[in-house]
Amino acid sequence: xxxxxxxxxxxxxxxxxxxxxxxxxxxxxxxxxxxxxxxxxxxxxxxxxxxxxxxxxxxxxxxxxxxxxxxxxxxxxxxxxxxxxxxxxxxxxxxxxxxxxxxxxxxxxxxxxxxxxxxxxxxxxxxxxxxxxxxxxxxxxxxxxxxxxxxxxxxxxxxxxxxxxxxxxxxxxxxxxxxxxxxxxxxxxxxxxxxxxxxxxxxxxxxxxxxxxxxxxxxxxxxxxxxxxxxxxxxxxxxxxxxxxxxxxxxxxxxxxxxxxxxxxxxxxxxxxxxxxxxxxxxxxxxxxxxxxxxxxxx
Amino acid sequence: xxxxxxxxxxxxxxxxxxxxxxxxxxxxxxxxxxxxxxxxxxxxxxxxxxxxxxxxxxxxxxxxxxxxxxxxxxxxxxxxxxxxxxxxxxxxxxxxxxxxxxxxxxxxxxxxxxxxxxxxxxxxxxxxxxxxxxxxxxxxxxxxxxxxxxxxxxxxxxxxxxxxxxxxxxxxxxxxxxxxxxxxxxxxxxxxxxxxxxxxxxxxxxxxxxxxxxxxxxxxxxxxxxxxxxxxxxxxxxxxxxxxxxxxxxxxxxxxxxxxxxxxxxxxxxxxxxxxxxxxxxxxxxxxxxxxxxxxxxxxxxxxxxxxxxxxxxxxxxxxxxxxxxxxxxxxxxxxxxxxxxxxxxxxxxxxxxxxxxxxxxxxxxxxxxxxxxxxxxxxxxxxxxxxxxxxxxxxxxxxxxxxxxxxxxxxxxxxxxxxxxxxxxxxxxxxxxxxxxxxxxxxxxxxxxxxxxxxxxxx
Numbered sequence: 001x002x003x004x005x006x007x008x009x010x011x012x013x014x015x016x017x018x019x020x021x022x023x024x025x026x027x028x029x030x031x032x033x034x035x036x037x038x039x040x041x042x043x044x045x046x047x048x049x050x051x052x053x054x055x056x057x058x059x060x061x062x063x064x065x066x067x068x069x070x071x072x073x074x075x076x077x078x079x080x081x082x083x084x085x086x087x088x089x090x091x092x093x094x095x096x097x098x099x100x101x102x103x104x105x106x107x108x109x110x111x112x113x114x115x116x117x118x119x120x121x122x123x124x125x126x127x128x129x130x131x132x133x134x135x136x137x138x139x140x141x142x143x144x145x146x147x148x149x150x151x152x153x154x155x156x157x158x159x160x161x162x163x164x165x166x167x168x169x170x171x172x173x174x175x176x177x178x179x180x181x182x183x184x185x186x187x188x189x190x191x192x193x194x195x196x197x198x199x200x201x202x203x204x205x206x207x208x209x210x211x212x213x214x215x216x217x218x219x220x221x222x223x224x225x226x227x228x229x230x231x232x233x234x235x236x237x238x239x240x241x242x243x244x245x246x247x248x249x250x251x252x253x254x255x256x257x258x259x260x261x262x263x264x265x266x267x268x269x270x271x272x273x274x275x276x277x278x279x280x281x282x283x284x285x286x287x288x289x290x291x292x293x294x295x296x297x298x299x
Numbered sequence: 300x301x302x303x304x305x306x307x308x309x310x311x312x313x314x315x316x317x318x319x320x321x322x323x324x325x326x327x328x329x330x331x332x333x334x335x336x337x338x339x340x341x342x343x344x345x346x347x348x349x350x351x352x353x354x355x356x357x358x359x360x361x362x363x364x365x366x367x368x369x370x371x372x373x374x375x376x377x378x379x380x381x382x383x384x385x386x387x388x389x390x391x392x393x394x395x396x397x398x399x400x401x402x403x404x405x406x407x408x409x410x411x412x413x414x415x416x417x418x419x420x421x422x423x424x425x426x427x428x429x430x431x432x433x434x435x436x437x438x439x440x441x442x443x444x445x446x447x448x449x450x451x452x453x454x455x456x457x458x459x460x461x462x463x464x465x466x467x468x469x470x471x472x473x474x475x476x477x478x479x480x481x482x483x484x485x486x487x488x489x490x491x492x493x494x495x496x497x498x499x500x501x502x503x504x505x506x507x508x509x510x511x512x513x514x515x516x517x518x519x520x521x522x523x524x525x526x527x528x529x530x531x532x533x534x535x536x537x538x539x540x541x542x543x544x545x546x547x548x549x550x551x552x553x554x555x556x557x558x559x560x561x562x563x564x565x566x567x568x569x570x571x572x573x574x575x576x577x578x579x580x581x582x583x584x585x586x587x588x589x590x591x592x593x594x595x596x597x598x599x600x601x602x603x604x605x606x607x608x609x610x611x612x613x614x615x616x617x618x619x620x621x622x623x624x625x626x627x628x629x630x631x632x633x634x635x636x637x638x639x640x641x642x643x644x645x646x647x648x649x650x651x652x653x654x655x656x657x658x659x660x661x662x663x664x665x666x667x668x669x670x671x672x673x674x675x676x677x678x679x680x681x682x683x684x685x686x687x688x689x690x691x692x693x694x695x696x697x698x699x700x701x702x703x704x705x706x707x708x709x710x711x712x713x714x715x716x717x718x719x720x721x722x723x724x725x726x727x728x729x730x731x732x733x734x735x736x737x738x739x740x741x742x743x744x745x746x747x748x749x750x751x752x753x754x755x756x757x758x759x
Contacts, residue, residue, distance in 0.1 A: 103646060138647075142638070142643065143644075154650075154659075
């Protein structure tokens with residue numbers, strides 16, 4: 001009984017929200033001032049206290065020009081969301097930030113990505129410390145087929161972060177606690193990570209990333225394979241984590257972008273169309289394409 | 300007219316009845332094909348099957364029983380002094396008749412009775428052939444007519460045709476199963492006969508192998524010893540050497556192919572590696588005996604080691620080379636199947652390529668690799684040709700790879716090559732060895748399959 005009541009309440013709320021959004025959409029029709037054909041980036045791409053500064057990034061997959069001339073700052077302690085229709089280059093851009101595009105054959109990245117006064121796109125840069133600094137969480141949870149403990153301990157071991165077993169234990173426990181997973185797995189640290197539920201696996205992957213002490217965390221649609229409850233947990237977690245890390249999240253859910261991010265960047269077919277404070281993007285988009293996308297006219 | 304022609308004629312009849320059946324179905328439907336239960340083609344197949352199957356069954360049965368029936372009839376017609384002969388002598392007479400019939404070389408003097416019998420044999424063969432033809436055609440035409448008469452709008456031809464196909468498929472798969480079962484049972488029964496002559500414990504735990512048995516009573520030095528331990532240690536030694544060669548090389552090349560090689564390199568070198576698996580084992584055998592073994596012996600001489608010219612080392616090393624593609628190909632498939640997401644996960648934590656391979660990819664692929672290695676081991680244990688040529692025949696109980704050893708398969712070959720009596724322990728010992736070999740490889744294969752299945756559960 002209780003469930004059905006909740007459901008009908010939920011439906012009512014959803015209906016009301018939909019109507020509100022429709023109203024807003026109508027209002028927004030008049031706010032966009034830049035036409036669809038203009039592909040210059042709208043909005044302020046820089047922030048004063050930046051962690052990563054990307055200048056004129058171009059990515060090619062063989063002959064295919066995947067993203068074009070993207071300039072964007074990733075701020076300190078901010079959550080920046082990348083939105084846009086499939087194939088618009090947002091994941092490709094994300095993978096530039098920790099050089100994961102290196103693992104793809106015939107992928108070429110040009111441009112400057114400055115982090116700590118170093119161009120991390122320079123081929124002479126060692127990717128090992130870079131990836132320790134810029135962690136990544138993937139769309140599909142990908143725990144190693146090892147125990148929960150070994151999943152977390154993997155990173156610290158390869159980077160030699162722990163002097164002995166005691167320190168390693170401590171890193172594992174803190175990482176799990178910070179990922180909000182400790183209470184659920186503290187009695188089964190020796191069980192395979194793959195035996196956890198989908199949401200737990202994704203938080204395990206976040207804990208694994210935190211364990212190597214990164215400064216930036218890249219999240220590539222981290223909730224698209226999860227149910228709403230697990231999604232809520234991850235979103236809460238991101239909210240806490242941004243006190244210590246910069247977070248870049250790629251998402252297909254505009255509600256998620258609106259809920260968690262501080263800034264939002266809208267990508268369209270390889271171009272960065274519009275960047276701005278999340279509230280501004282979702283209420284007063286300047287570019288016609290941005291508006292079309294967030295009002296659900298395509299994508 | 301050859302009997303094979305009958306089958307050809309029947310096939311033509313079947314094709315014809317297919318068209319008749321299809322046309323009949325269209326006629327029955329009065330032009331509205333959709334009112335039929337099945338597509339018209341199914342009625343064609345239905346008619347063709349009714350035409351062909353009964354006739355083919357009778358044809359097969361006829362082929363099997365014809366000669367026995369005719370022989371019995373001919374014998375019944377022979378004079379009494381022949382029919383009352385002992386079984387062996389009667390067999391000789393029958394052989395004589397058959398030779399005469401098929402114009403083979405026969406004894407110089409042929410009695411008129413036998414010549415007459417041969418003549419009768421020929422006559423009966425001709426009659427039988429005619430009868431077979433008549434019966435087949437009658438069954439073919441009759442079956443097709445019956446099927447045609449059954450076709451009406453609601454007739455479920457599709458279901459019947461597909462059921463027939465199902466039965467045919469089941470028959471094919473059971474043939475394989477029953478053949479295996481037959482081999483196992485025949486080996487088992489002969490082995491039991493052997494164990495009645497030689498106690499099981501002597502066979503399994505005896506340390507001496509010398510399978511000579513007395514042909515006549517009181518022969519010197521012919522008591523025979525059937526202790527299989529030296530053979531099994533020999534097999535294990537050669538297989539172990541083979542695995543020491545094959546596992547590291549195979550595994551390393553698999554890692555290179557799956558993880559480091561460019562797609563072009565992989566496309567080129569994987570088939571080349573698999574060519575090794577296509578070389579006949581007999582070629583490996585003389586390569587081992589004529590090239591590798593003398594090389595090892597010469598190398599040993601220069602170091603002051605006594606390496607026998609038929610050493611376990613030479614056989615094992617060559618066998619190892621033969622098994623490399625097994626290990627590398629299976630491991631390569633397993634490593635390649637490890638999801639890219641696991642590699643991405645490790646890379647994103649800052650692992651290098653070799654760390655990723657050592658700590659994530661190989662552990663994830665390990666059960667599959669182990670299963671591949673176990674399959675390779677059972678291949679090594681059952682391998683015959685190389686060891687026959689290169690490992691020698693002396694049943695030495697030794698762990699020294701430089702000496703000559705013999706293996707289970709080699710002994711089976713030597714026991715059964717040449718003339719033998721089928722009731723002496725010497726011959727039956729081959730079945731006992733075969734049985735034990737079969738059990739060992741079966742157990743290894745079962746373990747390998749079990750490991751593979753467990754592996755499949757792991758990341759899905």
